Structures are given as structure tokens and as C-alpha cells.
């Protein structure tokens with residue numbers, strides 16, 4: 126009531142007249158409210174124009190703000206996705222197989238062409254034979270291109286059936302020691318940088334060990350990666366004994382409470398026997414310093430080297446017990462079928478694939494994403 130009173134008294138006199146019932150009446154307040162609503166609709170055009178201008182400014186500011194956000198996101202480094210990383214393979218393997226199909230009735234000719242494409246894409250003899258058997262038993266069901274696509278996809282997926290993941294799930298010890306091996310130029314140091322980046326992102330304390338003492342540039346390259354991703358590094362003089370560096374690295378990691386140690390190694394092939402002896406010695410030294418270490422011995426292979434990668438892997442596996450593979454430079458080849466060959470011919474898990482040169486461009490091998498990327502309709506490069 127008091128409120129009604131005040132409002133009534135504050136009104137101009139002509140409004141009070143309109144009430145008719147005087148300041149005490151309840152109806153007075155109600156009538157004034159109604160009157161005020163009417164007045165808003167009757168505001169002068171200038172007020173409406175001002176309100177419109179304010180709304181317009183707010184809308185423009187909102188659009189600008191949203192666009193700025195989108196631009197900022199576009200500028201951020203986009204991790205190479207499976208889809209763009211496998212664009213070349215998609216063009217050279219999947220699409221060629223699909224395009225070779227001439228419809229029902231021409232299955233045998235198609236299968237012969239598929240065999241050629243598979244072998245030419247480094248799928249390997251064992252995996253090719255298995256895939257052809259599967260396709261032969263299914264192909265009669267294909268009535269159109271879409272059905273063919275589904276059959277091919279399911280058959281390829283069957284070849285990489287085992288669940289494989291990156292090695293992050295294997296970390297139980299502290300420090301968890303990973304030795305990275307492979308011939309020169311395959312992408313070891315780069316892979317170590319990317320791997321360190323992954324572990325740093327998940328909050329782990331990482332220490333890199335510059336075990337490639339053969340080339341001064343190798344230590345410099347690893348030092349740059351360590352700075353870039355925020356990892357510690359242990360290095361010796363150029364030409365030092367790699368086992369001694371590995372020993373110091375693991376010791377330092379134990380003392381400093383490091384979670385992950387990644388040891389870089391040399392990969393000079395022209396002295397193969399020596400290289401294998403050296404790698405064995407590194408592994409032995411590490412295991413003496415820490416029980417159960419190294420927890421992983423990862424062989425990096427270059428996807429662009431094709432079938433040669435398979436024989437490399439065999440040599441390394443015989444000399445030192447490998448625990449898994451990293452397939453680098455998968456983005457640089459149309460022969461991504463090498464993944465299938467590695468699975469079938471070696472029986473070693475492909476832990477990671479390199480899909481570019483940036484810190485983000487290392488992905489745990491995921492069979493589903495691999496197959497999806499082979500059939501993804503976008504982002505083709507070749």
C-alpha cells in the first residue's frame with residue numbers, strides 16, 4: 126500500500142486526475158501502471174531510434190567477438206589428423222580399389238587388379254593373401270558401389286583386428302624408460318620430441334637422453350626438442366660412449382623423480398654389426414641400473430621406405446628385443462598399407478604413427494581411425 130501511495134504522489138497532477146479515485150484507492154496504482162505501458166509504446170521516435178542504435182551496436186560487437194574467436198582457433202596449430210595424414214594412401218590404395226570395380230559379374234578381373242594394387246601399396250604378401258581370400262568370399266554380395274565400399278572396409282578392418290594402443294597405458298614404473306632405435310633419418314629424434322610432448326601434456330616429468338653421440342647435430346636437435354616441450358636432457362660430449370650417457374640419464378632420472386626417460390640412439394647402417402652391439406650394450410647398461418628397464422624398446426621405421434622397412438624391423442628385432450613399432454612419415458606416402466604388412470608379417474604392435482613434422486603429429490595407432498581415414502571422403506591430397 127505504501128508503495129502504491131508513493132508512486133501515486135510522484136506522478137504528475139494530470140495523471141492523478143485520470144485516476145479518479147484519489148491516492149488511497151488500490152485501483153489507482155493499477156491504472157497508473159496501465160497508463161505507463163501505454164506511454165512506452167507512445168515514446169517519441171528519437172527514443173526508439175536510440176534504443177535501436179544500442180541494440181545494433183551490441184549485435185555488431187557480438188558478431189565481431191564470435192568471429193575473432195573463430196579466427197583465433199583457425200590460427201592455432203591444427204594437429205595433423207588421421208584423415209589428412211592418410212590422404213595420399215587413400216588416393217593410392219582405397220580409391221584405386223574402389224574405382225577398379227566394374228560391377229557384378231566382373232569379380233575375378235577386379236580381384237586380380239586389387240592384388241596388384243595391394244602389393245604395390247606395401248600391404249605385404251601375407252596380408253594381401255588374407256585380404257584377397259576375404260574379399261573373394263564376400264564380393265558376390267556387392268550389388269553396388271556402396272556395398273562394395275562396406276565390404277572392403279570390413280575386410281580391411283578384419284586385418285587389423287587386435288586392439289592396439291599407444292604405450293601410455295604401459296607406464297607403471299618410475300621412471301618408465303623407453304629406448305628408441307632405428308636407422309638414420311627414419312624420424313627417431315623427431316618421434317622422441319613428439320612423444321615427450323605427449324607425456325608433458327599429460328603432466329609427466331620427462332627426461333631425454335642424447336644417446337646418438339655419433340653426430341653432434343643429433344644432440345643439438347634433441348636439445349631443441351627438450352627446450353620446446355619442456356623436458357630435461359642429459360648429454361655428453363660428441364663421440365662419447367652412448368651406454369655411459371644412457372647410464373647417466375637413468376641415474377639422473379631416478380634422483381630427480383622423473384616419470385619418463387626417452388633414450389635417443391644412433392642409427393648408422395654402414396656398420397650394422399657394431400650398431401647392434403652398441404644397442405645391446407645400451408639396453409644391458411640400462412637394465413643393470415634399473416630392474417625391469419628398459420620398459421620399452423621402440424623401433425622407428427620410415428613408412429616411405431616400403432618393404433625395406435620390414436627387413437629392417439626383422440634385423441633389429443633379432444638383435445634386441447623390440448616391444449613395438451613407430452611408423453613415422455605415414456603422411457608422406459601413398460603406401461600406408463605397410464601398416465597391414467607390419468602387423469601380419471612381424472606380429473609386433475604398431476604403437477604410434479607419425480602424421481607430420483610438428484609436435485602434435487604423433488598419434489597412437491588406432492585401428493578404427495586408421496580404417497575410417499582410409500575411407501574418409503574429405504581432405505584428399507593425392
Ligand SMILES: Nc1nc2c(ncn2[C@@H]2O[C@H](COP(=O)(O)OP(=O)(O)O)[C@@H](O)[C@H]2O)c(=O)[nH]1
Pocket residue numbers: 307308309310311312313314315316392453454455456457478479480481482486
Ligand atoms: N612428414 C613427416 N616428416 C617426418 C616425420 N617424422 C620425422 N620426419 C622428418 O624426417 C627427417 C628425419 O628425422 P629425424 O628425427 O632427424 O630422424 P633420425 O635420424 O632417425 O633421428 C626430419 O626432417 C623430420 O622432420 C613424420 O611423421 N612426417
Ligand SMILES: [Mg+2]
Pocket residue numbers: 313314315337343
Ligand atoms: Mg636422430
